[in-house]
Structures are given as C-alpha cells and as structure tokens.
Amino acid sequence: MTYQEEKLLFNQKTQCTIVQYDGTIKETDSNIFKWKVGASIYDVHPFFEIIKGFIEVFEKEETFYNFPCIHLEEKKLDKICDVTIKINTEEVVILLFDYSTKYYELNKIAQQKNESILKAKELELKNQYLIDKEKFKNSFIANINHEIRTPLTGILGFIEVLEKTNLNFEQEELARIIKRQSIHLNSLIEDMVDISKIESGKIKIVDERFLFINLVEGFEETYAKLAKERGIEFETHIDPNIQEYLIGDRTRVFQILNNILNNAFKFTEEGKVSLSVTKNYQRTNKLSVSFKIEDTGLGIQEENLNNIFDRFTRFNEDKQVSGTGLGLAIVKDLVDLLNGEIKVTSEPDKGTTFDIKLPFKFDVTKSTPEKKKKKYTLPETKKKFRVLVVEDEEATQFLLMKILISHGSFFVDVAINGQEAINYLERRNYDLVLMDLKLSKVDGYQATHMIRNNYGDKVISEVPIIGFTAKATEAERDKCLRSGMDDFIAKPFEQEDLLYKIVKQIAKKAAS
Template sequence: MKSEALQFDQKIQLITVSFDGIIKETDNNLFDWKKGSSIYGIHPFFEILTHLQDDQDTKEFSFPCIHFENNGSENICDVSVKIDLSEIAIVFFDYTNKYNELNQSAQQRNESILISKELELKNKFLLEKEEFKNNFIANINHEIRTPLTSILGFVEVLEKTKLSFDQEELTRIIKRDSQHLHALIDDMVDISKIESGKLKIVEERFVFKDLIEGLNEAYAIIAEEKNISFETHIDPNIQEYILGDRMRVYQILNNLLNNAFKFTEEGKISLVITKNYQRTNKLSINFKIEDTGMGILEEHLDHIFDRFARFTENKQISGTGLGLAIVKNLVDKLNGEIKVSSEPEKGTTFNIKLPFKFEITKPAPERKKKKYFLPDTKKKFRILLVEDEETTQYLVMKILISHGSFYVDLAINGEEAIKCIERRNYDLVLMDLRMSKVDGYQATHMIRNNYGDEVISGVPIIGFTSNTQESERDKCLRSGMDDFITKPFKREDLIYIITKQIAKKAAD
C-alpha cells in the first residue's frame, strides 16, 4: 500500500510561490526547480500568474495539458493554481502517459477515418468507372450495330441478285468480315456483363446432340475451306435431353473451336465429348478440343485466360483477346473446370468439365418453330416503319417491298408515327426504340392508351433495336409491344416475325 502511494505521489508535484514569482517551497517529485529561483524564467506559462492575481472573484484555476521540458524529456501535466492571502499554491498532475495514449488512440481513429474515407472514395471511383465503361460499351454497341445492320442486310439482298464470280467473292468477303465484327461486339458486351455481374445463367432442357451437330456442320465448312481435318465424337451414353444453359455451352465450345481453327493451318482439329460420371439426376460431361496448330509457349499458359491476351505477332490472325477470357468466366459461372496444355508447333488441348442435370423420365419431344402464314387476301399489308437511320430505312423498305406482300410508310420519330396512324390504318408497326423527340417506348404507350379506336390501339408493334440485353426485350413487352427484334437481323427473321404478328392479329 505504501509502495502504491509512493507511485501515486511521484506523479504529483506541489510548489508554493510568492506574489512576485519566487519559489518558496517544492517537493521536486517531477521537476528539479530550486527554491529562491523565479518561476517566470522556468516556462512562459507562468506569466499567467500576474493576471490571475488581478482576478478578485476567482481564486482557484485549472489548466489541462500543459507541456514542460524536464531533463531533455517532455512532461504533459494538468496544472491547478490556488491563490490565498499570502502565497500562490501550484499543483502539477503528471498525465504524460495518459495523454500519449489518448493522442495515439486519436491518431489511430483519425487514420481509420482517413482509410475508411479513402476506401469510400475508391469504391465511388470504381463504381463511376464501371458505370462509364458500361455506358460506353452500350453506346458503342448501339453505334456499331446500326451501320452493321445495313451492311449485313444489304449483303443478303445483294446475294439474291445476279452476280459475277468476282462479285460473289467480294460479297463473301464483306459478309465474313462483317460477321467477324459482329462477333467482336458480342464479345465486348459479354465481358462487360460478366464483370458487372449481370450475366444470367438459364437452365433449360435441350437436345444435346443437336447442339454438337450444329457446331459440327458450321466448322466442317471452315475445315473444308482450310483443307484441314475436323472430327467430332460424342459418347453414346450421354442422355439425349439434358438440363443446362444451352447458349453458354454453345458459346464456350464455339469460342474454343474458333480459336483452334484460327491458329491451325494444317493437320486436324477434334472435338471429343465423354461422360465423366452420372449420379441420380446429375451428370458431368468432359469436352476435349485438340488441334495441331502453332501451340502456346509454356510461360504464356498462366496468362492464356487474361483479357486482351495475345501471344502471336502474326497480324493476319485477328481478334480482341477476349474469347478465352469469356470462356474461363463462363466455365466458372457454370461451376465447371477448364485446363489447357500446349506445345509450340505441335498444338493445343483444352479440357472442360461441365455439370448438367437430366430428366430420368423421357421428356416430351422438343417443340419445333411454329410456321405462320400471312392471311389469304389479295391486298398487300401496310407496314409503318419508325426509324431515324437512313440506311436502315432503305434496307427494311428494300426487304419488305421486294417480298411483294407489303407496302411501307416511313416515320423518323415517335411524334411522326402518331400522326401517321391517325391518318391511315396499318397492319403492323416496326418501332425503333432510340429516337429524338418521342422515342419508341413513349410512342407505343401513346398508341396503346390514348385511342379508343381498336384498329389504332390494337395494331401489332415490333420493337426494333441494337440492344441485345434480355432486359431490353422485357422492357419492350412491358411497354405494350408485341415482339422484339435486334439489329443486325437476318432477312428471313424479319419476315418471320412480321408474318407471325400479322397472322396472330388476324386470328384474334
């Protein structure tokens, strides 16, 4: 107990001072100040004593956190001053450690606040950067798809005319490179969806063999053109109908096969599909794509799935470097695995394992695409095309008029479209979504809600846009449109969707 009291006493020092500042008594527990010396010379703080003596009302004062030098070190003290009739009593309470701890805590708190603020700003920057990137890609997607629609559309029209051999060859090149550009745009949109977490995995029932045969037919033609061998083999034990995301599986295999054909000039390419295991209604399938192409250096294999990774100096081999990055992300999304092995000048092998489900009971046959026919009438059907791009206007009009069953009127925005339908009855409206003044959504809403005339309010409306996102289709249908077609489109797809809506309206 005595030891504890001594420790406590060592943190306090008491001195008495005369009114003229001479130290009369001191215990020197904290500071070695001599009796008889002037306190005013010790520290500037004590100059305050001359003013405190003039205060007739208050005789006791407290001053926190005063810094004093002591043999090269610094003490932080709270100081109490009491003035009586004969002298001034001053008490020093040494709180150096406590103030240092508080200061450290405050500093840590400030640093924590700064770090939190920095993370908040970084997160805000990343969100703004992501939003800018997505908006940029969406705008680029729209701006490129619009002229690309015209290029591919007019090539299809041109193919149906009488062409010389040279003209057919030039048309084929234009079509091939336009389709390649279309694929690059799709890659950019897909990687953006994947990175933003907007890519949805859809489980559907499909005929597995049909998926592979579709790939086989497409790449057999390319193999013949390049004079290389292409073989596919499917394990006969794999169920006919399986459950999974058909589109994403197709995308994975298509990207890998496209890559194999791109880097293989001679030899062969093979796609071998085998069953890994089957448990209850779960199924694991292995896809092996092997080529005899230029191969990949070992030091590049770790980066093969990086975005924009390109490991060839051959400028004749085009691409964005996004294909394999998309493949890896899609495989991960499907809870699968992908491995790659390669040897320069000998070829590359990709092995992908993907999980699926299958139905134990035999499902009903797949529904085929329903056929529709225009109503049997001698009159032509009148279409209102609402589109502000001149080349797209000309393309659609060329396709529809050459078909022989349609008249086409033109409006360049929603406002003009409203005026047109008020003057004339239409069998169908092709409505672009992005237009000045009144856009496609607004125009559709007005047509559906502002007219009591069923001929006007019930006219079939097909949304017409370069935005390929599923949300855009949903938005079109919610706004009152009957269907949706994306740019670029094939001639037969446009005719089919128009025929379908006119036939359905006539059947009502």
C-alpha cells in the first residue's frame, strides 16, 4: 500500500469540524458524519453541549480537551469516536477519530476473556462441589459404618453367648436366623465401604507371598457346608501345575472369588455350583491363572448381561433374593485394579458362568510352611486377672462383661470415657485395658497417650492396651499401634479372637 493510500485510509477515519462560539458549524468534512455547514453543533448530539461550559471558562489561552470512546449517532449511523475539542480566541475545533472497529474488536476480546474467566470459575465451582460432595459421602459412609457396627457387635456377641446356653430346637433356629441376618447386614456395610474406597482411590493393591492352595481349599470347606444346607452340589478342580506359593494381593483375590461364589449360591436353587482353577500361561516368573465359576441357577437375560457389573443393578427381583446390587460392581473394579479380565455368559433358567483371569508372580525359593497361630496361656496364679473395659455403649459393656466373667479368669471394671479410665488406673492395678477409640471428653487415643507418657509408675504406664473400634481398617490399626496401644480388634468381633488377644497380651506382659 502506497503512502497516499495509507494517508487516505487514515483520513477516512478522521473528521475535522470548525465551530463558531455560538455553535454554528463554520467548516467541516464528511469523512464520518454528514454534518452541514450553518447547522448548530448543539443539535447534532447532546454530548456537544459540553462546549458551552468550556467557552464560559476560556481564559484567552488555547486549551485542549480529550474524550476517549464517545458513543455518537446520526440517524442509522452509530460510531465510537475519540473526541478532541480545541478552544482558541476565534473558534472551536472538533476533531473526531473513528475508533468503532477497534473498539468492537477489543470489546469482543474482553467479552471472550470474561466468558473464559466465568467458565473457568464455573468449572472450579463444579469441581469444588464434586469434591465437597465426595467428602460428604465418604464421611457419611464412615459415620454410618461406625454407628451400625457398634450395635451389630452387641447383636452378634449376644447371639454367640446365647448359642452356648441350653436352647430348644425352635430357639436354636431363631438364633441362627438372627445371626444369619446380622452377618448379612455386616456384609452390606462392607460393600458400601469398599465402593467408597474404590471411588476415592484409597484401595491399594498389596503384593504378598501366600500359600495359594490354602486360599482355594478355604472356599472348598466354606461352601461345601453351604451346599449341604441348600441341597445342591459343590465341585472344585485345582490345576496341580499351579505353583504352591504365589505373589499377589490375596485379600482382593479372595474378595473377588467369594463375591461370585456367594452370588452363584444365592441364585442356584437346585443342581450344582463348580469352581475350576487352571494355569492360563507362564512366562519367566509371571503366571496367569484362570478361575471359572459355573452354576445351574436362574441365569440372566441376554439384554441384561451388558449391565451386570453396574452398581445397584439387580435382576430377578421376583425371586426374593437379598442384596444391594454392589457385589459384582466391586468384583469388576477389583479385577480392573489387579489388571485382570472378567467375562460372563448366561442362559435364563440354565445357569451362569464367570471366567476370570488374574496375573500373579512367583519365586523359585524353597516353599516354607505357613506360620501357625501361636498359642498363649494365662500365667499360673490363684488370683483372677483384672480387666478395665473403657466403653460408652451400654450393650457392648454388658457383652464384654458377660464374655470375660463367663471365662472364669477375669474381674471386670467399666469406665465410660478416657478420663474415667485414668481415674480407675490411678486407684487400682489392672492386667489389661480394652480401650474403645471413640469416646466423649477424652477419646481412646488421648487416654492411651496420657497413660503411656504421664506416669512414672510402670504398673500404669506399661499396662497392656487393646484398641477397640468399629473402623475395621489397616489405617485405624496402624494409628492404634502408633498411639501406644499393644493390639487392635474391630467390631463386630468373634469371642475367640477377643479372648485370644487378651490372653496373648497378658501372657506377653508376664513374660517380659
């Protein structure tokens, strides 16, 4: 573009108008607006009324006034202009520069920027909402988990006590029903907690060396009894070529197989359930194992197979089968976490087959026998051992007292919070403390810290303490041990486990 063309382009965006003191337009070009000579500038646009004030204060020296981005219209013409007004002794000069195109471009950019900021803020708020929602859900599940486990501990505990009394046939059956339904309720809680952990990424895969045959034989033993009760067959086949010891997450593998076997028995009224375990392939120290679980149960409609692993999905609603619809969703999530595969085939009224492939590792070191649970016995003494139960739930207090007193080797005192427990310890010597973690005033962690650190008397500071809580997690167990407790037991518990841990700690203390 030539200099003249550039100049012409620039000139088209400017307009110069000379106005007399009375407002009459003396001279003007028409590059922007078609103003006429002889017309009043005050009639052109209300903005120019401002000139009257400038004239009134004019003091004989040439003065300039600049106004950016003034919105001026003339009929259908609409412009954004920078306006410069020059006052001298003879006239008023008005210079306009058409800034419309640039203004709208900048305005569009600013608008886009504002929209971008708003969208980013909206996304941030949505993300924060999802985070808060997830925190609330996890907190809610954790609290519900704790609140339900506490009364469940009492129900299952008293059922165990009741089963050891003289019951007639009808009473035994009622006790079995209550126990079965309580165990089922506990499994539903476990499902909710597992789903919450999976969603929040809190489930960690832990590789450990374990005796593989024991895992499968455990299913044989457990489900053979159930098959006998249901009047169906249970068959198992284990490939003898699979190594005795494998490396993998034994807990998650057990969970996967147990969920599917439980489902198979739930929906099989006659016929059989079978578990087949075979070696898929082996490369160096890596091994793929196939698990096939087949049943002759109700089966699944073809249109429902694609949704079988969805959460809260339940089929065969008319068959009165209990469950949350979370079991298979958990299975699928765990298989994915283990980098495995799972497939399902089914035919209505003929049965269902689950095929699972899971990767393991193995080593060629010499097999070592599994460690057996060490036996402990109470020290020989003519006196009974004194146990302090620190628990604020009345039903759990009574249950623990019943279990320990029935054993015949224990006296029992009960404190309802940490501070009261410390008062008891200061007045009387105890052989062991059962410390609930969630207490009013002073909780179990605080009480344990005070016992371990605030007393020079070793009878108090070194008393064995077993943590007692409804939060059945490894993190909770580790927290208990770090706080100074000697062991940990989760609610609901089995009486044998509780007594084993109590005897173990008293025996270890006596031997130290």
